[in-house]
Amino acid sequence: MDGVSKYFDAGETVANYRLDLEVADGEFLVILGPSGCGKTTALRLIAGLETPSEGDIYFDDECVNRRSPSDRNVAMVFQNYALYPHMSVRENIAYPLKIRGIPPDERDRRIEEVTELLHIEGQVDKHPGELSGGQRQRVALARAIVREPSVFLLDEPLSNLDAKLRQEMRSELKRLQDELDITTIYVTHNQEEAMSMADNVVVMYRGTIQQIAPPEELYARPRTAWVARFIGSPPMNLFRGTRRNGAVDLGDAGTVTLDGVVGSDLEADTAAGDVSLGVRPEDLFISTDPPTDGNAIEGTVDTVEPLGEYALVNVSVNDQLVTVKVSDAGVERDDRVYLTFGDDDAYLYDENGELLTRTASAKTT
Amino acid sequence: MSLRDHIDGLEGGHDSTGDPAFDREKAIALAVFLVPGMTLFGIFSVGPIVYSAVGSFFSWDAFTMQSFVGLDNWFRTFRDPLIVHWENIRQYRFPMGALTQNLLWVVLHVPISTLLGLGMALLFADLRGRRILRSMVFLGFTVPTIVIGLVLLFVYDPQAGVFNELLRVVGQGQLVRNWTQSPQVAIYALVAGGIWVQTGFNMLLYSSALSAIDPSLIESAKVDGAGPYRRFRDIIWPLVKPVTAVVVIMGIIWVMRVFDIVYAAGGTAGGPNHSYSVLGIEVYRAAFEPPIDYGKAMVVALVQLLIVAPLAAYIARMN
Amino acid sequence: MTEDNPFTPTEPSAETRAETGGQRYTPVDEIPDVAPSKELDWRTRIVAATPTAWRVLKYGVAIAVAVLWIVPFVGLFMASFRPLGEIIQGWWHLEGMTVTLENYRRAWSYQTAPMGRALFNTLIVTVPSVLVVMLLGAMAAYPFAKFEFPLKTTLFFLILLVMAAPPELVAMGNYNTLREIGLFDTYMGLILVHIGWGLGWVVLFLRNYLLGIPKELEEAARIDGASRYQIFRTIILPLSTPALVSVAVIQFTWVWNAFFFPLVFMRSPELYLAPQVLPLMRGRIQVEWGLMAAGSVLTMAAPVILFLLLERYYKRGMVAAVAD
Known part of the structure; x- marks a missing residue:
């Protein structure tokens, strides 16, 4: 395949609503979202297990809406692996090849290759029931890879593994994808998996795409308040306030001027309305004295959670609980504190939760 | 009661579990739970079976056991043309004897009803309203079998029977006859009736086996490129195969016990000139219609069990 | 300058933007609650609505x-x-x-054995046969599922043997037994035979069900100080309700529909059970189809209605009873 992109546009009211998505060749794309957001449906649409009720799906420049899964040359790893329980590991891996009428010698050669790649050479004669979760996972991967599909679809493949195995498989999957260079679409609700493996992450929420971006950008520049809260742990703090005169009024907690804030838009300095000011816990600093310059938000310490490497301080600001991540707490309950942050680390969202972007022209002014 | 003795006797032997008072309490509890049910079970089920097994080696004066005669009853029974009629078997003419007819019934009934049951389970599997369709097919299995027999009588009646009407409609009027009373074809007519009833049951078993298959397996096979036929051959069939053993064995047990249908159609004689008698009918006639021959009745009933017992043991082994 | 700005989101290629009208992301608020009715002409709709x-x-x-x-x-x-x-x-x-x-x-007032009376007889025999089998079966199944005791394997084997045996095999022995104890040709005699015959499968069926009840529940009750009997009554019985309903439905159908046992053990016409009466309605020369049909409908009404009402339990029970 060359010079190809897949154009995907499907609409299905409850599950997916008007998705526009493009996947480049050899890309590792992760669809990330909470459960029930329609990400699995999106994957099944691509696989051809569902037909779109509206819109079209293209592989290369060809519309595949009406094509059956078997004609799409996709391989899929299911959440529960879907290994055929009555076949041995070898038969499982051989099955897609057998269906495609690949001669036995070729089959054996490819099985050997793929089992070596996945370190399951020793298990080929066992039945799926005798394998551990991690091994089953590898067999499912092997069965998908052995086909040499044009698209590789994975539906929450790691969710049934324990934490340690999951981490191991994560790096292994990444390695495999790099080596094989197969276009991969990976569905997960685990943001760590998404961030660590993806070239691009698609964040989905209630059936729509919230943002498509590489992991770093997703973190550094969440497009909506929802994505902001979803990505990062602990989640981003959102201070509710009213915007007026180029500043955000946070009530008793003080006022934040928007001069240098990332999300502010100088043009609209006169704009007013309810907004949320977002700052990540790790970008907030805490001090007991009011700072001499810059923005500060006033609050009271509610609880301190020391976690060894760092501590989380929960500060009550206008009845809102705000989390601050600090290396050393140094404060106690009921202390009066001031939260400061760099202007570049703050984001401003309008009442719809959309990021207010600074236009390029605004920057130069 | 021997059970209670046994348990009480073992009371002291369980020192390893510790407190002997605990064991006593357990033994009493066991007895309370088991004895009432197992006593009735022993008296009215196990006892009569043992009685028949023993009695088959004795001579009988009506209902009273006389003297030990060894295998006499057994030899006599197998030489009886009512059980196996060698001459007619050679000429393939009914009556061939109840045992032969019963086995012929098995040979026809079991494979056909199994295939039909599987076919219907597959056919109904993903249709809307499948519950209603399944219930319609299964309905016959809930109806008293004596009614089934009478319904067959009705269906095959030369005037009032819908089957003969069907023959007339398709232009096969010369075949019209009273099917259940024609010695050479009646058994096939009744076998068809048996299949009609049992298909519903087999369908039910296959349906539940099919719905137990993880749908992602089928989807996975679809993605792997398997068409409907391959999906059935490679995935569905191997996964419902264990149920087939159950279906086949239950079918055999059902046919070996068949009684009501034959009784309804042909009375205690098992049709004109016993032409479709089965083993159950022979037991009844030998035991409860003069001349009473308890010895033969017991032998025939034991034959019924012996044919089925290894199969039942096979099912038990499977679990 | 714009290219260097790390805060400018990666935008889809201009081409894609054009195709989607420049609207890249759909805000959540715009998702309709129901599928938008497609603006299609009626022809397309009919094609879409027609299954293959x-x-x-x-x-x-x-x-x-x-x-x-x-x-x-x-x-x-x-x-x-x-x-x-x-x-x-x-x-x-x-x-x-x-x-x-x-x-x-x-049919209701058929001269040899009125159907009304026969149905009443059938009910008299069926109800106790079902209830007693449920109780005794559940009691016997409990130790089978949860305890080890001597002779367990032997008893188990006997149950399987009886389940494979044809009813004809126990007829001779029971005939003599009932004559001996004076219960021949009585309701009680037939009820006892039905109970003894039904216990085998009921014990096996309930045992398999009880095996699935987690041990922790009993242990918790034991720690709370419950005796074995209390555990059975307050934990085991309530938890096996679905299985007991299945047993009730299936056993009812079998006893009600049974033909062979009544034929052997009920000899007085006033004690005839409904299935027993039906073959008598055939008549001599011309089969009395209407009479026979009416009798059949009356007889099959109870099991069929029961099946339609409790279809779920019936089917589940059937499958479980034979699949185990």
Whole structure:
């Protein structure tokens, strides 16, 4: 395949609503979202297990809406692996090849290759029931890879593994994808998996795409308040306030001027309305004295959670609980504190939760 | 009661579990739970079976056991043309004897009803309203079998029977006859009736086996490129195969016990000139219609069990 | 400058933007709650609403098969409401159909053994046979599932043996037993035979069900100070309700439908059970179809209604009973 992109546009009211998505060749794309957001449906649409009720799906420049899964040359790893329980590991891996009428010698050669790649050479004669979760996972991967599909679809493949195995498989999957260079679409609700493996992450929420971006950008520049809260742990703090005169009024907690804030838009300095000011816990600093310059938000310490490497301080600001991540707490309950942050680390969202972007022209002014 | 003795006797032997008072309490509890049910079970089920097994080696004066005669009853029974009629078997003419007819019934009934049951389970599997369709097919299995027999009588009646009407409609009027009373074809007519009833049951078993298959397996096979036929051959069939053993064995047990249908159609004689008698009918006639021959009745009933017992043991082994 | 700005989101290629009208992300608020009615002309709609030919064929065959399967019962039902003359012409002829309850009236007060009485007898035998089997079966199943005791394997084997045995095999022994204890030709005698016969499968069935109840529940009750009997009554019995319902439905159907046992053990016409009466209704020369049909409908009504009402339990029980 060359010079190809897949154009995907499907609409299905409850599950997916008007998705526009493009996947480049050899890309590792992760669809990330909470459960029930329609990400699995999106994957099944691509696989051809569902037909779109509206819109079209293209592989290369060809519309595949009406094509059956078997004609799409996709391989899929299911959440529960879907290994055929009555076949041995070898038969499982051989099955897609057998269906495609690949001669036995070729089959054996490819099985050997793929089992070596996945370190399951020793298990080929066992039945799926005798394998551990991690091994089953590898067999499912092997069965998908052995086909040499044009698209590789994975539906929450790691969710049934324990934490340690999951981490191991994560790096292994990444390695495999790099080596094989197969276009991969990976569905997960685990943001760590998404961030660590993806070239691009698609964040989905209630059936729509919230943002498509590489992991770093997703973190550094969440497009909506929802994505902001979803990505990062602990989640981003959102201070509710009213915007007026180029500043955000946070009530008793003080006022934040928007001069240098990332999300502010100088043009609209006169704009007013309810907004949320977002700052990540790790970008907030805490001090007991009011700072001499810059923005500060006033609050009271509610609880301190020391976690060894760092501590989380929960500060009550206008009845809102705000989390601050600090290396050393140094404060106690009921202390009066001031939260400061760099202007570049703050984001401003309008009442719809959309990021207010600074236009390029605004920057130069 | 021997059970209670046994348990009480073992009371002291369980020192390893510790407190002997605990064991006593357990033994009493066991007895309370088991004895009432197992006593009735022993008296009215196990006892009569043992009685028949023993009695088959004795001579009988009506209902009273006389003297030990060894295998006499057994030899006599197998030489009886009512059980196996060698001459007619050679000429393939009914009556061939109840045992032969019963086995012929098995040979026809079991494979056909199994295939039909599987076919219907597959056919109904993903249709809307499948519950209603399944219930319609299964309905016959809930109806008293004596009614089934009478319904067959009705269906095959030369005037009032819908089957003969069907023959007339398709232009096969010369075949019209009273099917259940024609010695050479009646058994096939009744076998068809048996299949009609049992298909519903087999369908039910296959349906539940099919719905137990993880749908992602089928989807996975679809993605792997398997068409409907391959999906059935490679995935569905191997996964419902264990149920087939159950279906086949239950079918055999059902046919070996068949009684009501034959009784309804042909009375205690098992049709004109016993032409479709089965083993159950022979037991009844030998035991409860003069001349009473308890010895033969017991032998025939034991034959019924012996044919089925290894199969039942096979099912038990499977679990 | 814009290119260098790390805060400018990666935008889709201009081409894609154009195709989607420049609207890249759909805000959550814009998702409708129901599928938008597509703006299509009626022709497209009809095409979309028409299932594929293959599916139509499948439905056609499925419905045809299901209907074929109940045709004999439809005939029986029709015949029960029509005079003999019309039945002989064929119940499928609907023109000039006379609907009459005469057949039911005659069946209800049939001279040899009135159906009304026979149905009452059947109920008298069936209800205790079901209830006692449920109770004793559950009691016996409990130790089978949860305790080790001597002779367990032997008993287990005997249960399997009885389940494989034909009812004819126990008829001779029970005949002599009932004569001996004076219960021959009585309700009690038949009830006892049914209980003894049904216990085998019920114990096995309930045992398999009880095996699935987690041990922790009993242990918790034990720590709370419950005795074995209390555990059985307050934990085991309530938890096995679904299985007990299945047992009740299936055992009821079997006992109600049973023909062979009543035939052997009930000899006085006033004690005849309903299935026993039906073959008598055949008549001598001309089969009394209407009478027989009415009697059959009356007899099968109870199990069929029970099946339709408790279909779920019936089917589940059937599958579990034989699949184990």
